[in-house]
Amino acid sequence: MAILVKLDRVLLDRGMSLTELSDRVGVTIANLSILKTGKAKAIRFSTLEAICKELSCQPGDILFYEEEG
Amino acid sequence: MRAIGKGSLASILAAGLHAVRIVIFIAFFGLSIAAVIMPFLPMLERVSDGIVSIDGGTVSGGDYVKLMSYFVSFGVMLFIVNRLLEILKTLRFGSPFVRENAVRFRQVGYALLLGEGAKIAFGILGAIFDAELKGGTELTTWIAIVAVFVLAEVFLEGAKMKEEQDLTV
Numbered sequence: 001m002a003i004l005v006k007l008d009r010v011l012l013d014r015g016m017s018l019t020e021l022s023d024r025v026g027v028t029i030a031n032l033s034i035l036k037t038g039k040a041k042a043i044r045f046s047t048l049e050a051i052c053k054e055l056s057c058q059p060g061d062i063l064f065y066e067e068e069g
Numbered sequence: 070m071r072a073i074g075k076g077s078l079a080s081i082l083a084a085g086l087h088a089v090r091i092v093i094f095i096a097f098f099g100l101s102i103a104a105v106i107m108p109f110l111p112m113l114e115r116v117s118d119g120i121v122s123i124d125g126g127t128v129s130g131g132d133y134v135k136l137m138s139y140f141v142s143f144g145v146m147l148f149i150v151n152r153l154l155e156i157l158k159t160l161r162f163g164s165p166f167v168r169e170n171a172v173r174f175r176q177v178g179y180a181l182l183l184g185e186g187a188k189i190a191f192g193i194l195g196a197i198f199d200a201e202l203k204g205g206t207e208l209t210t211w212i213a214i215v216a217v218f219v220l221a222e223v224f225l226e227g228a229k230m231k232e233e234q235d236l237t238v
Contacts, residue, residue, distance in 0.1 A: 044237065
């Protein structure tokens with residue numbers, strides 16, 4: 001997929017674990033793992049908002065567009 | 070009463086279909102044996118002559134066409150019932166919108182198509198060999214076949230939507 005998810009990098013910068021983020025945003029670890037590993041097909045604005053709020057970041061810090069080739 | 074899940078309408082339907090499957094299987098098994106034995110009946114009669122009295126009568130080509138027509142019909146029925154039971158299983162124990170169900174519905178469609186084709190073919194053969202067989206075809210059957218193929222596509226789309234929903238975070 002052309003959209004890359006760099007959630008693990010942001011989590012590392014903030015020193016936060018996936019479990020902790022899961023507790024804070026109210027999204028299951030399974031779903032966050034789907035997002036982190038780039039398997040997700042879509043992300044809800046509400047989920048993105050909650051993640052950005054907890055990680056104090058912008059959507060652009062988590063999502064990247066890369067040309068497929 | 071619930072339509073899907075445990076103890077639902079789907080469960081009752083599955084129980085009924087299990088019973089139907091047993092009846093069809095027994096009939097199919099019997100027909101298989103008959104189909105193998107029938108061509109040898111006159112020979113068996115000759116062999117048994119003097120030992121036991123077997124009156125197999127005369128086996129005409131028409132009888133064999135009739136037998137083969139029942140054999141194919143029951144085979145198709147057995148195949149369809151098995152596929153329907155597999156579909157009902159997914160209804161009872163989880164989500165019915167899986168790609169496998171779309172494939173199963175398509176298989177049911179092809180089986181119905183084969184059954185109808187065989188009915189026409191055996192009808193022609195029956196006329197040739199003078200067998201009392203009801204040949205021909207009905208419009209409702211063809212509508213049902215098209216409906217099953219449409220249903221297969223609906224299930225495929227449903228499966229795709231479910232996959233997307235499952236992967237939405």
